[in-house]
Amino acid sequence: MTSLQPNPTGNERFNAEAANWDNNPSVQEATQMAFQTLQPTITALADQKRAATGASLDVLEVGCGTGLLTLRVAPLVKEIVAVDTAAGMIEMLTAKTRQPNAPRNIRPICQLLEDAEDPVLPPAAAAATSDDANPSSSSSPRRKFDLILSHLTMHHVPDLRPFLQTLLACLTPGGRVALTDFEDFGPEAIRFHPPTKLEGVERHGIPRGWIEELMTEVGFVEVRVWVGWTQDKNVEDWEDAERPTMPFPFLVCEGVRRLD
Ligand SMILES: C[S@@+](CC[C@H](N)C(=O)[O-])C[C@H]1O[C@@H](n2cnc3c(N)ncnc32)[C@H](O)[C@@H]1O
Incomplete structure (x- = not known):
């Protein structure tokens, strides 16, 4: 299922860049x-989930862009719901999912997700059959996810x-977020983007101690923020x-929803 709605953040930059997004070697x-x-x-x-239940992971990715990470993750999981606020990005991902050899377990959705019960999300498993036909008319509970991913998106979120809080509410009890973005390691972190691409950048990376504290305050447990990798980037602009x-x-920001 693909849900295309107007881009509520008005972030024209990503719509304009969508068609060429995958041609950027740094991305x-x-x-x-x-x-x-x-x-x-x-x-x-x-x-773990397969051993316990026989089923694999339900994954949500927020800020999926054209699906570069989505398409890699899909073969490892049951289904991946891929959300982005830019309609242009979602159109690119949707086109990829229609290719003959594409994984069939990706649901691209264009939405600013602010509510874990947003009807654009798939219904919870028990209601899936009746609600899948017309998910937007449903007030039944929406699917909760074992894992939420978000890559290079948090620095765009005001x-x-x-x-x-929304991500936490979208998790199953015991579910986990793994959010990756570049670190704000000081004033030079501004150079991650060229001067011409600062539109829509809300912060120049993620400060490590700050995000750890914020995730804990919001209610995540087992919070762990660590450097996952380091990438050399051209800063000649x-x-x-x-x-x-x-x-x-780049930071990996992990946290778990407490078991009920
Ligand atoms: C730098 S791009 C990264 C895209 C993709 N993750 C990648 O690495 O190729 C940031 C993406 O986040 C999206 N975005 C920004 N704020 C968002 C939000 N609150 N919810 C969902 N997507 C958002 C943008 O439209 C854009 O596609």
Whole structure:
């Protein structure tokens, strides 16, 4: 199922960039590194759930873009609901899911997700048959997820507190978030984006101690924020740059929803 709605954040930048998004080698490299870093966690969680229930993981990805990470994760899980606020990005992902060899377990949705009971989300398993036909008319509970991923999106979100609260509410009890984004390691972190691409950037990376505290305040347990990888990026568009490339650490922000 694909749900296309007007982009409520008005972020034209990502609509304009969607068609060429995958041609950016730096974006491809960041996704590859995110996948390599997250794969052991995803596989371990999938194995655990399969052993306990016979089923695999229900995954939500927020800020999926054109689906670079989504398409890598899909073969490892039961289903991945892929949400993004930019209709252009979701159109690109939807086109990919229609290719003959694409995984069939991806649901692209264009939405600013602010409510875990948003009718654009699939219904909870028990109601799936009747509600799938017309999910937007349903007031039944929506699916909760074993794992929520979000890569390179948090630095675009104006207020991360309600964003994290929504993610927490979208998890099953015991479910986990694994959120990756570049670290705000100091003033030079601004150079992650070229000066021409600062539109829609709400913060120049994620400060490690700050996100750890915020996730704990919001109610996540087992919060762990760690450097997953470091990526060298070209910073030559900054005229005052002292070197052509700089290393940018990427954080993996993990947290768990308490068991009821
Ligand atoms: C830098 S791009 C990263 C896209 C993709 N994760 C990747 O690495 O290729 C950020 C994406 O987040 C989306 N986005 C921004 N704020 C969002 C929000 N609150 N909820 C969902 N998507 C959001 C943008 O539309 C954009 O596609």
